[in-house]
Amino acid sequence: MTDTATRGAHPHDPLNADEVRTAVTAVTGSGRVPDGTLFATIAVDEPDRTQMAAFAAGAPLERRIRLVVLPGPEAAVIEVVVRVSDSAIIEWIPRDDVRPALLYDDAYRSILALKEDPDWQAAMSRRGITDYDKVQIDPWPTGSFGRDMEDGRRITRCLSYYREDPSDNGYARPVEGVLATVDAARGIVLEVTDFGVVPLAPEPGSYLPEHNEPLRQSLQTLDIIQPDGSSLSVDGNLLTWQQWTMRVDMNALEGLVLHDVGWVDAPSGATRTILHRAAISEMVVPYGDPDPMHNWKNAFDVGEWGLGRMANSLKLGCDCLGEITYLDAVFASEHGKPYVLEHAVCIHEEDYGILWKHTDMNTGRTEVRRSRRLVVSSIATVGNYDYGFFWYFYQDGTVQLEAKLTGIMSTKGIPVGGTTSHGTVIAPGLAAPIHQHLFCARLDPAIDGPINEVYEVSFTGEPTGPDNLMGNAISRRVTRLESEAAAKRQVDAASSRHWRLVNPERTNALNQPVAFKLVPGSTPTLLADPDSSIGRRAAFARHNLWVTPYHPDERRAAGDYPNQHVGGSGLPKWTAADRSLIGTEIVVWHTFGVTHSPRPEDWPIMPVEYCGFHLIAAGFFDRNPALDLPPPSHCH
Numbered sequence: 001m002t003d004t005a006t007r008g009a010h011p012h013d014p015l016n017a018d019e020v021r022t023a024v025t026a027v028t029g030s031g032r033v034p035d036g037t038l039f040a041t042i043a044v045d046e047p048d049r050t051q052m053a054a055f056a057a058g059a060p061l062e063r064r065i066r067l068v069v070l071p072g073p074e075a076a077v078i079e080v081v082v083r084v085s086d087s088a089i090i091e092w093i094p095r096d097d098v099r100p101a102l103l104y105d106d107a108y109r110s111i112l113a114l115k116e117d118p119d120w121q122a123a124m125s126r127r128g129i130t131d132y133d134k135v136q137i138d139p140w141p142t143g144s145f146g147r148d149m150e151d152g153r154r155i156t157r158c159l160s161y162y163r164e165d166p167s168d169n170g171y172a173r174p175v176e177g178v179l180a181t182v183d184a185a186r187g188i189v190l191e192v193t194d195f196g197v198v199p200l201a202p203e204p205g206s207y208l209p210e211h212n213e214p215l216r217q218s219l220q221t222l223d224i225i226q227p228d229g230s231s232l233s234v235d236g237n238l239l240t241w242q243q244w245t246m247r248v249d250m251n252a253l254e255g256l257v258l259h260d261v262g263w264v265d266a267p268s269g270a271t272r273t274i275l276h277r278a279a280i281s282e283m284v285v286p287y288g289d290p291d292p293m294h295n296w297k298n299a300f301d302v303g304e305w306g307l308g309r310m311a312n313s314l315k316l317g318c319d320c321l322g323e324i325t326y327l328d329a330v331f332a333s334e335h336g337k338p339y340v341l342e343h344a345v346c347i348h349e350e351d352y353g354i355l356w357k358h359t360d361m362n363t364g365r366t367e368v369r370r371s372r373r374l375v376v377s378s379i380a381t382v383g384n385y386d387y388g389f390f391w392y393f394y395q396d397g398t399v400q401l402e403a404k405l406t407g408i409m410s411t412k413g414i415p416v417g418g419t420t421s422h423g424t425v426i427a428p429g430l431a432a433p434i435h436q437h438l439f440c441a442r443l444d445p446a447i448d449g450p451i452n453e454v455y456e457v458s459f460t461g462e463p464t465g466p467d468n469l470m471g472n473a474i475s476r477r478v479t480r481l482e483s484e485a486a487a488k489r490q491v492d493a494a495s496s497r498h499w500r501l502v503n504p505e506r507t508n509a510l511n512q513p514v515a516f517k518l519v520p521g522s523t524p525t526l527l528a529d530p531d532s533s534i535g536r537r538a539a540f541a542r543h544n545l546w547v548t549p550y551h552p553d554e555r556r557a558a559g560d561y562p563n564q565h566v567g568g569s570g571l572p573k574w575t576a577a578d579r580s581l582i583g584t585e586i587v588v589w590h591t592f593g594v595t596h597s598p599r600p601e602d603w604p605i606m607p608v609e610y611c612g613f614h615l616i617a618a619g620f621f622d623r624n625p626a627l628d629l630p631p632p633s634h635c636h
């Protein structure tokens with residue numbers, strides 16, 4: 001990839017504004033869509049592994065843009081692919097009965113329609129609310145519950161919150177009991193249900209500094225200074241740091257996407273591939289309160305919202321501290337206009353304690369090396385919640401993804417002094433339901449080459465016997481996951497279960513297959529009834545591991561269009577064929593996350609909760625690959 005990594009000329013270059021204009025003009029000028037057509041997503045039509053291999057071998061590769069087009073208010077899209085060089089439309093595929101991620105336009109239409117609706121206004125009046133400007137309305141993707149009104153429509157379900165002052169935290173005062181369903185594409189209120197008045201919670205729940213004085217005074221200045229600059233280098237979106245090399249991109253739905261993650265061997269300069277592509281393919285937040293006001297609540301934050309569309313512009317000294325390199329991202333508005341999200345990605349290196357150390361007890365000599373890691377991060381705000389996605393790359397070859405969960409919990413009004421089932425009272429008159437945050441990372445591994453396999457590794461103690469006189473033996477059970485059905489796996493903490501991503505065609509100097517191991521962290525699975533609506537729609541989250549043979553169209557764990565989808569798409573559908581995983585290119589899907597039992601300490605804003613996983617070299621190298629680190633210069 002070194003030959004072809006020139007800026008502006010690589011297949012994994014990010015989307016640019018001219019490409020958006022070219023693609024949109026091709027569609028609007030085709031005569032095949034009406035005025036007012038909307039564009040749900042516009043993204044680079046990524047070349048697949050075969051095309052990338054041809055490109056690496058010197059073949060030219062045409063640049064193509066993929067659009068999801070909404071010609072009208074129906075539940076139907078057109079998938080279009082435009083070739084940039086001549087603006088030709090090379091794919092035009094109408095898809096009926098699917099909905100893209102919730103559009104901003106649809107959200108605004110829902111809010112405006114609801115505020116004009118007499119039934120909603122009457123429900124507000126019953127609660128003494130007459131100034132509708134003080135009501136915050138949150139439109140949610142509605143889910144799929146088999147009701148006639150869902151058919152053929154793009155629907156939102158709307159929750160109301162009261163803000164006495166515009167700076168108030170709306171989630172402190174849910175207007176409990178009022179639930180509205182809106183045809184969002186047409187701006188028609190379909191239904192307003194009033195489950196009964198619950199008085200507004202008394203406390204404002206502000207997290208603003210001016211409402212939380214006195215502020216702590218004990219913090220001394222802590223600056224991170226690199227007087228000689230950062231050790232990383234960025235050329236376009238090609239990032240290199242120490243032995244690591246990768247391309248960094250933002251996708252409107254998946255957010256951060258890493259391409260061609262590799263390790264440059266120090267003496268030879270040859271790049272060893274590790275990951276072809278890595279991203280969060282989907283995440284779901286199912287709520288666990290059976291109260292009819294709340295029992296429909298769930299969100300697919302990739303397919304119904306979009307971690308790129310919702311990404312923050314990051315601020316130096318706030319989101320990221322020290323010597324920071326930022327990448328901007330180009331997205332397209334729903335009206336087909338390109339725009340730049342400045343500082344969408346933050347890249348820096350940071351000290352991470354010690355990497356290795358030993359004191360020789362005989363000589364007293366100590367060798368210690370400090371650990372540094374490369375951080376590639378973005379943060380998305382999805383309604384009340386905020387999610388950080390932090391990829392870490394370490395000097396010993398370890399890769400880590402850490403998701404950071406913060407922001408404000410979804411709340412429920414209760415009588416002051418009352419209790420709640422399936423949740424926690426977090427403030428007077430306020431509760432938060434139990435819920436889950438379940439992420440599914442799609443890892444497209446290329447451990448030293450394209451052909452990879454997955455082995456499950458677990459450990460058991462052996463009983464005392466003739467071959468185990470002291471009863472101390474620990475055995476390692478290694479099982480190749482040979483088909484998709486066999487590769488639907490759960491974690492098992494007691495056996496230290498993990499999964500090895502192996503290249504069966506390459507060995508290290510010890511004649512072992514080169515491998516990385518996927519080490520799970522916090523790994524709940526979906527607790528909803530498998531036959532429930534969300535159980536069917538979020539079936540990907542019922543297993544911690546899935547493995548599929550590589551297919552370029554299989555990108556998102558719950559399918560391309562989870563919004564209002566009845567379920568069964570994505571991983572459950574693909575893996576029903578039980579394809580072989582032997583001697584082929586594979587994709588590894590890892591579900592991890594948090595079952596969130598709300599705490600009072602999570603209110604009014606949640607201190608970051610962390611979850612994620614590690615990919616750790618396990619026979620990829622012949623020995624500790626960080627012996628060549630110099631001793632620390634400040635070691636006295």
Ligand code: CO
Nearest residue numbers: 409435437596
């Ligand atoms: Co939560």
